[in-house]
Structure formats: structure tokens, C-alpha cells
Amino acid sequence: MEIIEETPYSKGESAWLRIARRRLPILEWARRYDRMAAVADLVAGVTLGLMLVPQSLAYASLAGLPLQYGLYSSYIGTILYVFVGTVKEVSIGPTSLMALLTLQTCRHLPLECVVLLTFLSGCVVLLMGVLRLGCLVQLISPSVTSGFTSATAVIIMASQVKGLLGLSFTAETLLENVQEIIARWNDIRLGDCLLGATCCTVLLVLRKLKDLKVSPKRLRLQKTLWLISISRNALVVTVAAIFAYCSYNPSKLLVKLSGYVEPGLPSLALPPFSVTSGNHTLSFSEMVHELGSGLLMIPFVMVLANIAIAKAFSGGGRVDATQEMLTLGLCNVVGALVHAMPTCGAFTRSAVSHSSGVRSPAAGLYSGIITLLALMFITPYFYYIPKACISSVLICAVMFMVDFDIVGRLWRTSKSELMVLVLTFVIGVTMTVELAVLAGAFANLAMLLRALMVPPLHLHTVKSGGGEWCAAAVCAPAMMLVYVNAEGVCRRALAAAARLAPAPLLLDCGRLARLDVSAAQILQRLAKKLKTTKQQLIIFNVSPEVAQGLECLQDIDKSAFRATTASEALAAAARPRDDEAGPLLADGPEHA
Numbered sequence: 001m002e003i004i005e006e007t008p009y010s011k012g013e014s015a016w017l018r019i020a021r022r023r024l025p026i027l028e029w030a031r032r033y034d035r036m037a038a039v040a041d042l043v044a045g046v047t048l049g050l051m052l053v054p055q056s057l058a059y060a061s062l063a064g065l066p067l068q069y070g071l072y073s074s075y076i077g078t079i080l081y082v083f084v085g086t087v088k089e090v091s092i093g094p095t096s097l098m099a100l101l102t103l104q105t106c107r108h109l110p111l112e113c114v115v116l117l118t119f120l121s122g123c124v125v126l127l128m129g130v131l132r133l134g135c136l137v138q139l140i141s142p143s144v145t146s147g148f149t150s151a152t153a154v155i156i157m158a159s160q161v162k163g164l165l166g167l168s169f170t171a172e173t174l175l176e177n178v179q180e181i182i183a184r185w186n187d188i189r190l191g192d193c194l195l196g197a198t199c200c201t202v203l204l205v206l207r208k209l210k211d212l213k214v215s216p217k218r219l220r221l222q223k224t225l226w227l228i229s230i231s232r233n234a235l236v237v238t239v240a241a242i243f244a245y246c247s248y249n250p251s252k253l254l255v256k257l258s259g260y261v262e263p264g265l266p267s268l269a270l271p272p273f274s275v276t277s278g279n280h281t282l283s284f285s286e287m288v289h290e291l292g293s294g295l296l297m298i299p300f301v302m303v304l305a306n307i308a309i310a311k312a313f314s315g316g317g318r319v320d321a322t323q324e325m326l327t328l329g330l331c332n333v334v335g336a337l338v339h340a341m342p343t344c345g346a347f348t349r350s351a352v353s354h355s356s357g358v359r360s361p362a363a364g365l366y367s368g369i370i371t372l373l374a375l376m377f378i379t380p381y382f383y384y385i386p387k388a389c390i391s392s393v394l395i396c397a398v399m400f401m402v403d404f405d406i407v408g409r410l411w412r413t414s415k416s417e418l419m420v421l422v423l424t425f426v427i428g429v430t431m432t433v434e435l436a437v438l439a440g441a442f443a444n445l446a447m448l449l450r451a452l453m454v455p456p457l458h459l460h461t462v463k464s465g466g467g468e469w470c471a472a473a474v475c476a477p478a479m480m481l482v483y484v485n486a487e488g489v490c491r492r493a494l495a496a497a498a499r500l501a502p503a504p505l506l507l508d509c510g511r512l513a514r515l516d517v518s519a520a521q522i523l524q525r526l527a528k529k530l531k532t533t534k535q536q537l538i539i540f541n542v543s544p545e546v547a548q549g550l551e552c553l554q555d556i557d558k559s560a561f562r563a564t565t566a567s568e569a570l571a572a573a574a575r576p577r578d579d580e581a582g583p584l585l586a587d588g589p590e591h592a
Helices: 015-023 026-032 035-062 067-084 096-106 111-130 134-139 142-165 174-183 190-209 219-230 232-246 284-291 294-312 321-336 347-355 363-384 387-401 405-413 415-430 433-453 486-498 517-531 544-549 566-574
Strands: 275-277 280-282 457-463 471-477 479-481 505-508 512-515 537-540
Touching (some): 015 026, 015 321, 035 096, 035 232, 035 363, 035 387, 067 363, 096 111, 096 294, 096 387, 096 433, 111 284, 111 294, 111 321, 134 294, 134 321, 134 433, 142 174, 142 190, 142 387, 142 405, 142 415, 142 433, 174 415, 190 219, 190 232, 190 387, 219 232, 219 347, 280 284, 284 294, 294 347, 294 433, 405 415, 415 433, 433 479, 457 486, 471 486, 471 566, 486 505, 486 517, 512 544, 517 537, 517 544
Parallel strands (some): 471 505, 505 537
Antiparallel strands (some): 275 280
């Protein structure tokens, strides 16, 4: 996943300058930056900022954190990515996926543990970048990714239904949420239900607004509809907050409100390496123990999501996975200094940047400034944002993450991959998303191992020109012939040859990519077994790579190695050889 073409540098350029240009992409695109690009990035950045602020509040709520933590997390990544990012559309910040994983990892833990989780996750991602471990992402197949994403979306929607109903409780899985809602059915608030239903309806209608067909002559109207559509979250949150402010009655709240949001910028400080919880002080090692598997799962999912988004918007080019990991790690390490929650790229925001005509990563600077302005000037008004509105924003943002189309495609093309998807989805919904990823990855590896141990074996017969036999068995193993599958392949080939004895057995190596020493030794034993029935093993269509593994063979005729068809192989094997090579068909049919 590395970039194929790198920018050509002059021969006299120092190594340090080459490294700086590669690790600071701004040094490259800034030289070509012009006024038109600046205007396009300003429009895209402001548009993204209008989307980023309400999303950040919603994701902080989803993670069980005070709302200001979402804003703390939303400006560092977008600003840093301007200098070290490689894909102009990528927007680093809080996401529904990171919020859910943070909730599951830090539930019932002090807020300081969230900041430490951000810092350590960034360190792990940085280490992955330094060690160039981007290849690990390839262990996660699209089936696992789709099942994992769909399960996450379902869990998030289930967890936010309580906000639409005006309920408050703590639950993790889908089943727990359903049980809690049933148990509290009599506590459902009518005002929250009506507001939630209204917000969801408006959000879904505004989402379709940009798709309305407008006459090409009315370009300004089309742009206006598009701007209203992608700013729908900000519009709905603002209108709902104004409604709550106008109808505010401290003695009897019409709808549940978000509550106090701490104003101002966060203080710059190192992440906490110990914290006092109640009467007990948690040391660094105890905090790490409490965070558990999240310290590995969250960084891995960060990298998976970020590289997937970068590949989606890279215009068909290859993605520099190392640079993306270094960038993501840096954003989280620095974000921890301002009390941020774990962050990564967001597909929805990246898609908005793309559709806004973004020209460079500089757009993130403007969206970051909007977030900073929100923190400094309008946080007191966040108090009046209804919780039902926040839940509506989350539900309408993730409901389209459920991938229904892939189910039909896999049903038609690969039912085994569909089983992996279903396994990942079911475990994610009923248990945890971390376990779902691991189960899906191991299921994929098990499928690959099974395919390696029992490779496809094409068996057919080829007619001979006459003699004691009129047909010969042709065996064509696929992929690799190695120690884990050679015994099984040879056993099946021997059974096919036995049905056509005393005809020779032809081994077609045209589909083989590799043959190891153990497989060569097993072929040697196969040749000896065939001799007992007056048969011969003829190996043909051998590539140079496979020929290296067959060099150790002694009692097998190698004259047909270069033949590409069974007929050519039989002809080559029947051709007389000199005395040094020995008789061609020793112990074989006389008229072969």
C-alpha cells in the first residue's frame, strides 16, 4: 500500500530534505497552491465545520463523555492533517466507531482514562507506522469490514433509541438496550418522542434535498439546496436548541437537555499517568490493565478505517500507509494533550469534503477554526440542545452504514464470504465489536488455510495414440503444493491413476505458484508407488520457480518439464534419450 510514484528530487538534494518532503506533504502541494484553490478550500472547510461541530457533540454523547470533549477532539486532527496528511478529503476527528469503542473500553472508568487511551492509542499507531505494519490491515477482508461496520451501526442506533424516548440508562449490547427499554416503557416521555421523530424526519428529508433534479439553468438554486442538505445537522440542532430555549421551564422540562458544557479552550497538559478514583489511586499499570484489549483493538480499527477512507478518495492511486499511520498516531498523541477522545478519519465528512470541491488538505484549517470559535463563544448555548436531537443526528448518520447490497453480491458470488460477514455481524451485535473483528479475521484465515490444505485439483484424462492403454490421467493442482497439502493431493492423484493403470500419470504444474522441498519428496514417493503398478509419473508445464523445488528429484523423468500440454508431455516422455539419462519409460508401457 505504498505510493508507486514519488516526487522526483534533484540529485544534489540532501537526504534530510527528501525525508522532510515525504513526511511533510505540505511542502509539496503548497508550492502549487493558488487563489482558486484557496477559495475552494475555504468553502469546503466552512461546510465541513458546520457538519463537524454538531457531529462532535453527538459522538461525545455516544461515548458517554461531556459534550465539550467532542469539540476538544475535533480541531487538533483537522489542523495537523493540513501539514502531514496525504489525501485532501480525509477529515480526522471523532467518529461513531471510535465513540462506540471508547464507550465499551472506558465504561465506568474516570475521564482521565479516556485521555490516556487516546495517548496510548496514538503511540501504538505511531509504532505501527515506524515498523511499517500497514500490511496487517490486509488481514481484514471486505466481508469482515462490512459485517463489523453494519454491526456497529445497529448497536449505535439501538443505544440512541433511549434518547428518542426520553429514557436514561446504561447498556452495551442490542439485547440489553431492548430489555432496558421494555423495563422502562412507562417512563417514556411524549415530548422527547415527538421531537425525536420530527428531527429524524427533517434530517432524512434534507438529506435527499441535494438529489433533487433542478434545471441546469438554475445553478444557484442547486448549490443552495446542496448547501442546505449537507448542513442539515447544524440546522436541525440549531432549530431544536432555539425551540428548547424558548420553551425552557426549569420546574418542568418539555424535553431532556444536554446540560452544562464547559466553555473555553482546554488546558494544555500531559495525559494523566495516574488518577484518583474515589478513595483509591489508580497507577499507570492499573489504568493500562483497566483499558485492556482496547489498547490494541482501537489503534487497529483506527488504521483500518483511516487507510480504507484514504484509499477510497485517492483517485485510484496507491496510498502511503506508513505516512497515514504516522499522521493518525501524531493526531491522537497531540490530541491527548488537549483532552481529546480517540479519533480517526470519518467517511461521511470525507465524502462531504469531496463533494464540496476540496483542493488540498488546507480545508481542515478552516473547519478547525470553526470548532475553536464554537468552543470560545457559543458553548453556553449547547446547554439547550435536546438529547433527542443529538440521538436523531446519530441515528440518521449511521443508519446508512448498514450494507445491504453486499449481502446480495456475496450470495451470488461467494457464500463462504457471506458466512464470514454474518458471523462478524452476529457476534458484533450480540457480544462486542472487538470480538467480532477477531472472529471475522480468524474465520477468514481458517478459510484460507482450508483452501491451502485442500486445494482445487483438476483431474481429467487425455487420449493416447494407441498401445496397451488408450487414456492417461492428468492431475493439475492449483495454487501451491507444499507440506500441508502435498500428501492429500498425491493421494487423490494416485487414486485417479489407479483407475487407468498401466497408463502414466501426468502432473500439470501450470497452475502452481510454489512447490517446496517436502512436496518434492512426496512426489518422489508417489513415483515409486506408481512403479509398482508399471506406471510412470510425467511432470510438465513447469515454471522456473517450481523447477527449483524439483531439482532434488532423482528417479523422475524431467524431459517433459518444458511441455505445455499433455500431448506434448507424452511425446517428450516417449522420445528416446541417451545412455546417461537412462531409459525413458523404465518399467512403463512398451507402446507409450
